[in-house]
Amino acid sequence: MVRDVISWIFLLSGSFFCLTGGIGLIRFPEFFSRIHAASLTDTLGASLILIGLMFQAGISLTLAKLIMILIFSLLAGTTASHAMAKAALKSGMCPLDQIDRGRQPTIKSYRDQDIT
Amino acid sequence: METLIDIVLLSFLVFTALAVAKMNDLFAVVMLSGIYSLLSASWFLDLDAVDVAFTEASVGAGISTLLFLASLKLVGRYEKRTRYRPLLALGVVLVTGTLLIYGTLDMPHFGLADTPVHQHVAPRYLNDSMAEVGVPNVVTSVLASYRGYDTLGETLVIFTAGIGVTSLLRVSRRTKQEEQRNVPADMQQQIILRVVAKWMLPLIMIFAFYVQFHGDYGPGGGFQAGVIFAAGVILYTMLYGLSTTQEVFRQELLELLAAAGVLIYGGVGIVCMILGGNFLDYNVLRHDPVHGQHLGILLVELGVGITVATVMITIFFKFTWRTVKHKYIIK
């Protein structure tokens, strides 16, 4: 019973973080803030949900598989976010606050149709 | 809850398909079709088709997206707008759709247990396969044993497609050996990506073998394992370059293995005939029929796995070689 309650807390908080990430993905103004919202909450939310499921699984093969998913998603999610941000930066997109401070992106504007 | 997920996922699928039809940036179209296959795999899982979900997950989202992207690189990114309004096409589609929907009105409702589909051979598979074949995963026992002849045909189709792509996108042997050494590896700046991928590669390969040999007891089997193995090799190729990968996976080796997989499958059938059974009747392979079935299924799935993996790797190599050629050699 206690185990159930703990797992529910983990599952619910994980869902909450996933939801905030999803809202950030829609509401934020440009790519770099969006990737910030999505990837940070993604790592946290996914880990919380998987840990919640682990409490349900108990000691079994299922637990081992869940741990494997956790390792994969931690490795793959973070690396993919890094690679995306780096590729975007290299392609000439520029974070908004940098533009406010007067730095010009190499390609005219990230809203340009040329690089979409 | 199952019904709710079913409805929601199907609605997502329709929206995605509409967006695919509307967009003219083919890169976006290909990525949306990746989402489309992610969605359809979740939907397959929701409808109890675990093996199908497994296959769609590894094939649709992975290999298919990569092949489309590789060929987009060769043919250009944007679709030209059509010059006329496709009213005729719309009319044809609407009429056909209405007729089909009219046809569904006579269909038995979704989820009923006493429809004709469930009366024919399915009860036999579900009730007797444990005694006859002794494999808990009914899909595997039907795939490899009851309908083994069918699967032999499918494997041959894949092999033939591999031959077709090889002959369509062939490169002359001389250019290949001269030029390949000069091609630099791609994505050299992405150091973190390369390191992490190197870590993940052995896990992917081990997981592929797990799927291959655990297919009797859980979701999995030769088709899925082959595709996962190929995906691992493709990951390495994308990060470390074609020539590095071809040090191990030489073209001759791939061709040999692709043929060997089909030969293993057919060979098991011939051995069964020599031992006095029918073609692909594994009962005669051992003294105990159930043991014979186990051995036969193991060998057959191995053949399928080898063929699928090597054909997928070959196809990807061919496409990648074209893109490399366009970038570095035809200037």
Place this chain on the structure above:
Amino acid sequence: MFAATALALLVVMALALARAFLGPTLYDRILAVNNFGTKTVLLLAVMDFLSGRPDFLDIAIVYALINFISVIGVLRFFEYALQKTVEQGE
């Protein structure tokens, strides 16, 4: 409780899908696809528990792997395309 989590994940998937449809730049779309993929992994895991047969988690593992590979594929081929257009422009 699994149902609530599954619902939340479906909502997030809808949001990511919307970003993939709108997303002005291609990188927004890649981000949306990646996010959608990780949410799908979670949804598959939760659905396994929901149906009471958690021995099908293999599918979620495959997803976690394939999602990574396809995002790398998109980045690789897109980088290429960009270089090509820049070369042609010069």
Place this chain on the structure above:
Amino acid sequence: MNIIGLYNYWIVVVLMMIGFYVVIAHENLIKKLVGLSIFQTSVFFFYISTGKISGATAPILDSRYNLYSNPLPHVLILTAIVVGIATTALGLALVVRIQESYGSIEEHEIQSQDTKDQMESQLEAYGFKKKHILSIQNLDE
């Protein structure tokens, strides 16, 4: 239950028609292949829908369950998916070759080039010289 009794089949029809529309109304060959794969998956959905039984579980035998969904559609569709990707790869290879020899993958451009070539060869057969038939190049405009 009865409200959604046919919902799955209707969605299958809608998806199939979207794929069909893309195949016949769009001229870009890659787009046509994407449409073809949408069409193909709608058929997969149809098969899997018919195999489902409400309240059943996946056809992997286990002593805790006694109602399983129909395994036969799963087998057919599993192999069909892998064969589908193989044929799609073949189609993509053809598209790449078409692009290399025609310089375009738009259907009407390919066809107008074909007609032009045909007319030129016919005129040459009637004894016209190459320089006389340059003027038909603008014919498809």
